[in-house]
Amino acid sequence: MDYSLKTCGLAKRYKDKKVVDGVSINVKKGEIYGFLGQNGAGKTTTIRMIMGLVKPSEGEIELFGQRVLPGEYRHFNRIGSIIETPGFYPNLTARENLEIHRRLMGVTNKEYLDEALEITGMWDVSSKKVKSFSLGMKQRLGLARALLHRPELLILDEPTNGLDPVGIKEVRRLIQDLSLKRNITIFMSSHILSEVQQLATRIGIIHNGKLLEEIDYETLKKKNRHYIELRVNDDKRAAFLLENQLQVKDYLVMEPGVIRVYERLNDSSGVNGMLFENGVEVNGISIMNDSLEDYFIRLTGGAFNVS
Amino acid sequence: MAGIIYTELLKLRKSIIPWMILLGGTLPAVIALLTVSSESGAPNRDMLFINSLNYMNLISLLLVAVLTGYIFAGEYYGKTINILFSYPIPRLAFFINKTIVTLCSVVFIYITLNVSTIVVGYIYMESIPTADFLYKLLGFSILAVLINFSLVPLTILVSIVAKGAAASTAAGLAYVLTYFCFSNSGYAVYIPVCAPNAILVEYFISGQIDINDLRNMLVTALITFTLALISSMGYYSRSDVQ
Numbered sequence: 001m002d003y004s005l006k007t008c009g010l011a012k013r014y015k016d017k018k019v020v021d022g023v024s025i026n027v028k029k030g031e032i033y034g035f036l037g038q039n040g041a042g043k044t045t046t047i048r049m050i051m052g053l054v055k056p057s058e059g060e061i062e063l064f065g066q067r068v069l070p071g072e073y074r075h076f077n078r079i080g081s082i083i084e085t086p087g088f089y090p091n092l093t094a095r096e097n098l099e100i101h102r103r104l105m106g107v108t109n110k111e112y113l114d115e116a117l118e119i120t121g122m123w124d125v126s127s128k129k130v131k132s133f134s135l136g137m138k139q140r141l142g143l144a145r146a147l148l149h150r151p152e153l154l155i156l157d158e159p160t161n162g163l164d165p166v167g168i169k170e171v172r173r174l175i176q177d178l179s180l181k182r183n184i185t186i187f188m189s190s191h192i193l194s195e196v197q198q199l200a201t202r203i204g205i206i207h208n209g210k211l212l213e214e215i216d217y218e219t220l221k222k223k224n225r226h227y228i229e230l231r232v233n234d235d236k237r238a239a240f241l242l243e244n245q246l247q248v249k250d251y252l253v254m255e256p257g258v259i260r261v262y263e264r265l266n267d268s269s270g271v272n273g274m275l276f277e278n279g280v281e282v283n284g285i286s287i288m289n290d291s292l293e294d295y296f297i298r299l300t301g302g303a304f305n306v307s
Numbered sequence: 308m309a310g311i312i313y314t315e316l317l318k319l320r321k322s323i324i325p326w327m328i329l330l331g332g333t334l335p336a337v338i339a340l341l342t343v344s345s346e347s348g349a350p351n352r353d354m355l356f357i358n359s360l361n362y363m364n365l366i367s368l369l370l371v372a373v374l375t376g377y378i379f380a381g382e383y384y385g386k387t388i389n390i391l392f393s394y395p396i397p398r399l400a401f402f403i404n405k406t407i408v409t410l411c412s413v414v415f416i417y418i419t420l421n422v423s424t425i426v427v428g429y430i431y432m433e434s435i436p437t438a439d440f441l442y443k444l445l446g447f448s449i450l451a452v453l454i455n456f457s458l459v460p461l462t463i464l465v466s467i468v469a470k471g472a473a474a475s476t477a478a479g480l481a482y483v484l485t486y487f488c489f490s491n492s493g494y495a496v497y498i499p500v501c502a503p504n505a506i507l508v509e510y511f512i513s514g515q516i517d518i519n520d521l522r523n524m525l526v527t528a529l530i531t532f533t534l535a536l537i538s539s540m541g542y543y544s545r546s547d548v549q
Contacts, residue, residue, distance in 0.1 A: 051393055053548040071544070077395040087386030091321040100314045104394045145390070 002029040003065065004153045004185040005050065010059035011209075012045050020045050021209040023059070027153075027187050027202070032179050034200030035189040036296065042209040043189040044084060047157050051081055064152070077105055080151035082159055086142025090131035094122055094141050097130055098148055105149040116148040119174065135162035143171065147178070154178065156188040160195055168195070175199055197292045207300040224290035227260040228268050230275070231284035235259055238280045245274050252298070257283075311396065311404040315378070319408070324374060328412060331370040332419025335362035336427045344431070352434045356444060357511050359424040360451065364503045365486060367416060367455050369479035372462045374412055376475020378405050380466035388548050398544045406459065413456050417448045447510055450524075451503045457528035458482065458499055460535035467543055496520045499528045 005027040012020040020042040027033045037043045048054040050061055052073065061068045063075050088097045098113050107113075117123045120140045125133070133141065139162050146154055159175070160168045176199065178184045190196050196203060197217075204214045215223070232238045235253050242248040242261065250262040264271055265287065272285050290298070319325065339358035343350045382388040392398060421444060428434055436444065466475040482500045489498050495505035502524040510516050 048548070051389075053389060053392055055545070055547060071397075073395050073397055075395070076393055079393070081390075081393055083389045083393075085386065087389060089318050089385070089387065092318070096317065100317060101390070103310045103314055104396060106310075106395065 003027060003062065004029045005033075005155075005187055006062040007046070007050065008060045008062070010046065010049055010061065011057050012042075012049060012054060013057040018057075019209050020049070023206065023209075023211045024214075025187075025204055025211065026214065027185060029185050030179065030183045031201045032175065032186045032188065032199050034196035034203045035187060035206065036193065036196050036200075036203055037189070037191060037206035038300070039191050041191075041206045043191075043206060044157055046206070047081075047083060047155055047187075047189060050155065051079075051083060052076075053083070077149060078152045079155060080146030080149065080153070081155040081157075082139075082142045082146050083155075083157045085135070085161065086138055086145065088130040088133075088138065088141065091129060093127050093129055094133075094144075095126040097141065098126075098145055101145050101148055107149045112148055112150065116144040119147060120144040121170065136164060136167050139163055140167070140171075143174070150182075151184065153185045153187065156186065158190055159188055160190070160192070172199060193291075193293045193296060203292075205296060205299055212299050220292070220295065224292075224295060225262055226265055226287060226289045227262045228265060228271060229284070229286050229288050230259045230261065230271070230282060232257055232259060232275065233281040233283065237278075238275055241275060241278050241280065242271070245278070246271065308400070308404065311400060312407060315404055315408045319378070319412075322377070324377060324412065327370060327374060328415050329419060331366060332363075332416045333423045335359050335366055335420055336423035338362050339424065340427050340431055350432055352428050352432055352436065353440070353511060355428050355432070356424055356436070356440075357507060359420060360447065360507055361504055363417070363420045364451055364455070364507070365483065367413070367451075368458075368482040368486060368500055369476070370416065371409075371413055371455055371459065372475050372479025372482060375409050375459050375462040376466040376472055376478075378409055378412075379463050380470055380472060380475060383467070383470035383548075384472060392548060399540060402463075402540055402543045406463070409459050410452075410456055413452050413459075417452050421448060443511060443514060447503075447507070454499050454503050454524060454528050457532040460532055460539050464535055464539035464542065467539065467546075496523045497527050499524075499531050502528070 003026055005025065007023055007025045010020060010023040011018055023042070023046055025035070035043055035046070045054060049056045052070065055070045064078060066075070068075065089100070094117070095113070098116065102110070102113050117126050120143050122137070122140055122144050125137065130138065130141070139159070143159065146156070160171050163171060172195070175186055175188070179186055188199070200217055202214070202216050203220065205212045230238065235257050238259055239251065239253060242251055242259070246264065248261055248263050252260045254260055261271065268285060268287060272282050275282050336359045339355050339362055342358050343355045382391050391401060425436065428436070462475050462478045465478045468474070485498065486500045489495055490501045490504060495501035506516050506520055506524070
């Protein structure tokens with residue numbers, strides 16, 4: 001199996017705090033890897049270590065099957081990246097900014113520049129100075145810059161940051177096209193679950209600096225469990241009754257009044273009846289299955305179990 | 308190498324830097340003219356150049372510091388450093404090329420100064436310097452450029468550690484303050500910020516520099532340059548970029 005990017009036990013410590021702790025990522029060639037985590041989880045620091053901007057405290061990085069030591073730079077012509085909000089030289093036009101990139105990447109064919117502008121919809125504004133650009137336009141130009149030299153691997157840190165819904169949809173379509181038509185490997189970080197859900201073929205979930213899970217999206221869909229969702233007037237009493245009357249252990253109180261029961265899926269009427277008999281009002285009952293959001297919350301401990 | 312320098316010059320082309328070089332190189336000539344014309348007696352061409360260089364050596368302490376900060380720290384506060392260090396080019400190559408561009412900027416400042424002073428001198432005094440004087444002027448300008456440039460690595464270090472525009476400006480102001488504190492002391496030739504002006508008058512009047520003074524100037528400038536260069540190169544190539 002070809003891996004475009006691998007990390008092994010990657011960690012970064014600042015004084016006595018580990019902001020990234022033992023992260024081992026495996027990004028296969030040609031896949032879209034969604035690196036999912038809340039703000040402050042360690043996504044950007046991990047990306048900065050991969051891109052050589054930050055020196056890892058521990059661990060190893062492999063790019064295109066070869067181990068990369070700190071300070072190495074030769075492989076960067078195979079990688080396109082957007083890290084946080086892309087920076088540009090404000091007094092230069094979009095085209096001039098890309099021209100700098102073209103030269104420094106060693107791209108001799110000037111048509112690549114025009115192609116990058118066209119793909120990202122920046123052709124019409126290519127002669128305008130970047131200081132007049134909105135955040136969304138800068139994000140698009142950042143994408144153009146990342147694509148200009150036709151990289152094999154794209155590393156995108158929150159690529160839809162600052163984009164309006166139309167822009168988000170266009171970037172999503174572009175990422176899918178790049179993956180399908182050009183077989184570019186894409187490693188993208190995001191804190192927006194829906195974004196990752198719609199794009200990623202593989203997901204890595206990072207929380208408090210640790211990679212909790214790395215899983216193919218297809219496997220995740222199969223793993224996602226069904227449950228009975230109960231909307232009750234007294235979740236504490238309902239939880240007590242579920243445990244004591246029906247010996248239910250696998251349940252979660254998602255929010256006040258909403259309980260998910262992962263057992264007795266074939267006996268929803270029995271569960272409903274028991275609660276009703278014991279004075280708990282059941283305002284709604286349905287059989288559902290976990291979304292990525294649910295999986296993420298369960299994995300990161302976002303929900304709580306009342307017992 | 309040429310590609311990197313081209314991109315550095317492209318970045319500067321539409322920035323405020325060319326105007327700073329033009330203004331910074333012209334202003335001392337204008338101030339020198341005002342100084343010379345306010346003195347009693349016939350205006351002296353040699354004094355015009357001496358005053359012009361005197362003011363330039365002072366103004367350049369701040370001007371070159373700000374310019375250096377823009378070239379180096381500008382990438383940090385402009386957030387372009389993330390992409391700059393993502394090219395298949397070693398960080399030190401960027402450091403060296405940016406330093407070369409800074410040196411070129413210092414040279415252009417002094418060229419602008421001398422051309423401005425010649426033009427001002429011609430317009431006001433209808434006098435063109437002799438070949439001998441131009442030779443002296445060239446020699447001193449080269450020395451002033453080198454001494455001024457010896458401070459650049461120190462400014463680089465300050466600006467890349469602080470990663471902001473204010474740091475290099477503060478460094479420039481610190482150089483100016485040091486000048487005013489020590490320019491009249493017996494140690495002026497040992498201090499790079501004071502050294503050029505310490506020997507300016509003597510050089511143009513006698514046409515020579517005391518060999519001991521020259522040696523002291525160059526040695527201290529070289530030490531300042533080398534220590535700061537090693538430190539700044541090390542920091543630039545190894546530091547984390549947040």
